[in-house]
Structure formats: C-alpha cells, structure tokens
Amino acid sequence: MTPQAPTPAYRRLSVEERRVQLLDAALVLFAHRPPQEVSLDDVAEQAGVSRPLVYRYFPGGKQQLYEAALRSAADELTLCFDEPHEGPLLARLSRALDRYLTFVEEHDTGFSALLRGGSVAETSRTSSIVDGVRRAAAEHVLSHLGVAGPGPRLRMTVRMWITAVEAGSLIWLDEDKQPPLDELRDWLVEQFLAALTVTARRDPQTEALVAALAAEV
Amino acid sequence: MTPQAPTPAYRRLSVEERRVQLLDAALVLFAHRPPQEVSLDDVAEQAGVSRPLVYRYFPGGKQQLYEAALRSAADELTLCFDEPHEGPLLARLSRALDRYLTFVEEHDTGFSALLRGGSVAETSRTSSIVDGVRRAAAEHVLSHLGVAGPGPRLRMTVRMWITAVEAGSLIWLDEDKQPPLDELRDWLVEQFLAALTVTARRDPQTEALVAALAAEV
Numbered sequence: 001m002t003p004q005a006p007t008p009a010y011r012r013l014s015v016e017e018r019r020v021q022l023l024d025a026a027l028v029l030f031a032h033r034p035p036q037e038v039s040l041d042d043v044a045e046q047a048g049v050s051r052p053l054v055y056r057y058f059p060g061g062k063q064q065l066y067e068a069a070l071r072s073a074a075d076e077l078t079l080c081f082d083e084p085h086e087g088p089l090l091a092r093l094s095r096a097l098d099r100y101l102t103f104v105e106e107h108d109t110g111f112s113a114l115l116r117g118g119s120v121a122e123t124s125r126t127s128s129i130v131d132g133v134r135r136a137a138a139e140h141v142l143s144h145l146g147v148a149g150p151g152p153r154l155r156m157t158v159r160m161w162i163t164a165v166e167a168g169s170l171i172w173l174d175e176d177k178q179p180p181l182d183e184l185r186d187w188l189v190e191q192f193l194a195a196l197t198v199t200a201r202r203d204p205q206t207e208a209l210v211a212a213l214a215a216e217v
Numbered sequence: 218m219t220p221q222a223p224t225p226a227y228r229r230l231s232v233e234e235r236r237v238q239l240l241d242a243a244l245v246l247f248a249h250r251p252p253q254e255v256s257l258d259d260v261a262e263q264a265g266v267s268r269p270l271v272y273r274y275f276p277g278g279k280q281q282l283y284e285a286a287l288r289s290a291a292d293e294l295t296l297c298f299d300e301p302h303e304g305p306l307l308a309r310l311s312r313a314l315d316r317y318l319t320f321v322e323e324h325d326t327g328f329s330a331l332l333r334g335g336s337v338a339e340t341s342r343t344s345s346i347v348d349g350v351r352r353a354a355a356e357h358v359l360s361h362l363g364v365a366g367p368g369p370r371l372r373m374t375v376r377m378w379i380t381a382v383e384a385g386s387l388i389w390l391d392e393d394k395q396p397p398l399d400e401l402r403d404w405l406v407e408q409f410l411a412a413l414t415v416t417a418r419r420d421p422q423t424e425a426l427v428a429a430l431a432a433e434v
Contacts, residue, residue: 152395156388160408163384164377171373178369179419187419191377194411202396202404 019068022047022057026069030110035066067129073110074133077103081140088216090189092144097165097185104169105177112173137162145209153203154196161192236285239264239274243286247327252283284346290327291350294320298357305433307406309361314382314402321386322398329390354379362426370420371413378409 013021025047029038040062044051058065080099083092104111138159142150150158165188172184179187193213200207230238242264246255257279261268275282297316300309321328355376359367367375382405389401396404410430417424 152392156385156392159388160381160385164381167380168373168377171376175369175373183419187415190415190418191412194415195408198404198407198411201407202400 018053019057022049022054022065023069023072026065027073027107027110030069030073031107032109034109035062038062040065070129073107074129077133078136081137083140083144085144085146089144089146089213090193090216093141093192094185094189096140097188098181100165101169101172101181101185104173105181108173112170134159134162134166147205147209151203151205153199154206154209157195157199157206161195164191235270236274239266239271239282240286240289243282244290244324244327247286247290248324249326251326252279255279257282287346290324291346294350295353298354300357300361302361302363306361306363306430307410307433310358310409311402311406313357314405315398317382318386318389318398318402321390322394325390329387351376351379351383364422364426368420368422370416371423371426374412374416374423378412381408 022043026038026043029042029046040054040058041051043065044054047054054065055061058068077100080103081096083096085092138155141158141162142155145154145158147154168184168188172178193210196206196210196213200210239260243255243260246259246263257271257275258268260282261271264271271282272278275285294317297320298313300313302309355372358375358379359372362371362375364371385401385405389395410427413423413427413430417427
C-alpha cells in the first residue's frame, strides 16, 4: 500500500456501493452538525476517500450532496412506516412510531437540520422531499385505519397529528431526548386516539373508527 | 393633474405611510398568488404608483419586499394572539383562534405561501420570522394558562398543538375553507383540551391545569 495508490478496499466498491458509502458518511456528519457546516472535505475524510472522488460522485458539490443525503434519509424514514396490515391498529401505530423515533434518535442533529429547514442549503426541492415524507406518513396511517374513502375531517385529523409528531420529535431532540423514547411513543399514540375522539363528535366516519378501536382493546 | 406630475394624494403620504401602502398592496397580491409570481411592477400597479417609487422603498427588490411583507404579516398575526388575561381560559383561546383564522381566511394564498415555505424567495431569514410567530403563539398560550414555570411536558403539548393548528389552517385553505371557520375554531379548542388531558395522565402540573379548566365550565 503506497501513498500514491488507492487502497484495495478503495477499488473494490461498485459505483452504487461507493455512492451509498459517501451518503452514509454525509449522514453521520449531518447527524452532528448543521448542513452548512459540513464540507466535501469533511465527507471525504469521514469516508476515508479523496476529495476529487467525492466531487466525481457529486459534481454539483455541497448542494447536490445535501439533497442526495436528504433523499436517502427520507427513503429510510419512509421505510419506518412499513408495517403489516394485521393485528390491533394502535399496536401497529406504536411499532411504526418506535422505528420512526429510533431513526430520529440516531440521526439527531441531522434530522433536525434536514426537517427544520432554515438551513442555507434549503431549496424548494428539499422542501418537496420533506413534504413527500409527510404525505407518505399520512397515506400509511390512513391505509391502516381501513376506512374506505376517508373524508376531509378524518384526513385533517391524521395530517395534523403527523405534523404534531414531527414537531414533537424536534422538541424532543431539543430537550435532550426527554421523556424516554417509549414514554414519548405511548404518549403520541394516546394523543392520536384523543384527537380522533374529538373529531368523532362531529364526523360519523371517525366515530365508527373510534368505536372499532375501542372494541380492539 | 398632468401626466408628468404626481397626483396631490401621491405627495401627501409620509415615508412610513407610503411604506405601509406598498406593503398592503404586496400583501393583497400575495393573498392571491405565490410570492415568486408577484413582480415589483405588479405591486406598483396595485398601489397606483410608479415602479421607480417601489424600488426607492425596496432597493433590495423582490426579496426585500417579500421579507418586509412577511414581517408585516407576522406582526399582524402576532397581534391576533393579544387577549386580556381575564375570563374563562378556553373562551380566551377561542377568541384568539377566531382572530387568527380570520387572518388566515383573509390572506389565503398569501398565508400559505408565507408559511408553507418552499417558495423561491425563502431564506433562512424568512424561516426565522415564521419561527418567531410560532414562539410568540406558544408564549401567549403559556402565559394565559397561568402556570408558574411550565414544565417540559406541558410546553411540548402546547407547542405541538400550535404546530397542528398551523398545519390545520393550511389544510383548511386547501379544502376550500371547509368546515366553516367557527366549527374549525371550536374543534381546535377541543383538540387542545384533549391533548392536555392526555398529558395530564403523566404530568401532575398539567393534571392540575386540566382540573382548573374543568372547574371553569
């Protein structure tokens, strides 16, 4: 192994593997620092590769890397919502929330920076990636509720709860992850049920859903 | 009145009055179109003044005008939260929400564009203006609750509800302002009480607050 030649491991990765390696390195850095403080040099150092290599994969520089990392995080986040359509509904929601909060916990600063916006790297494209995650979350929850053609009141309740969960996660990170993850998760599930119960007073569809949830327990 | 000379009304306005006139014109335009589709020409036409005059007041061009309009809207929005510290708590909340939703209703597209972000004109500065409104809303609500030193659970509940209200307002505009404003307002107040009630199960401070609210009715 000479200083001039890349290490054998350096050669062995395929284009896709290399890309994933660089994005992982970027996500680790974003987990501890806001995007504007992460340079391509840092990513090269974190991944143990040369700066030109990082530029070859992300010729658009920092902005392209940031967007790719955001998309990769969004994909990972969306995977958290995958849950088999079986068993009690609130237990499914609880499992999905558990995976989501674990993701938030692991990515920490990166998660805040990515979702909070207001970073120098934010563009209309990054907002639409984040909006895509929110939409996916709402669709997942609605699909699990098993309601045919959810009406506007039920949809609004679900979407508002999802926004509240997102805000809650950011506040949780600010509060040094207090209360503990499992308490936060249970509390969020209870908040969901309480929100549905309020909507049920004005919406027969939600009323039937709440009755079905009560029968499950 | 000749074409060369400004009209007498044109002369009479002070610098501050002129500025307010231009911002009002901009807000009217933002109420119907996303910021990126509003030009300084449009603002000049809406206000009935010349384009150079608009540039004199906003030499930074569109971006400066957008930020000034956002700040003006934020100030107006923050005023909605002003409510005397007397009478039943939920009635105060209901009145503040009524003013807030009326603002949302009147500003419509402008409100969405301003708060939704993702517009071409968004910067870290515009996000911090919007965050300032959110913080002000949380502080107002907490001050009305009359709790000395609100703990993390109560603060989290209030901040999550405020985010949910903001999301709900945007969805409401998307849904052609259905349900009617007063129904949405009452539903949001009930959501607030339900969220507090869930938190009360784990937090003695919130439990005492919920008991006090129940005694008010």
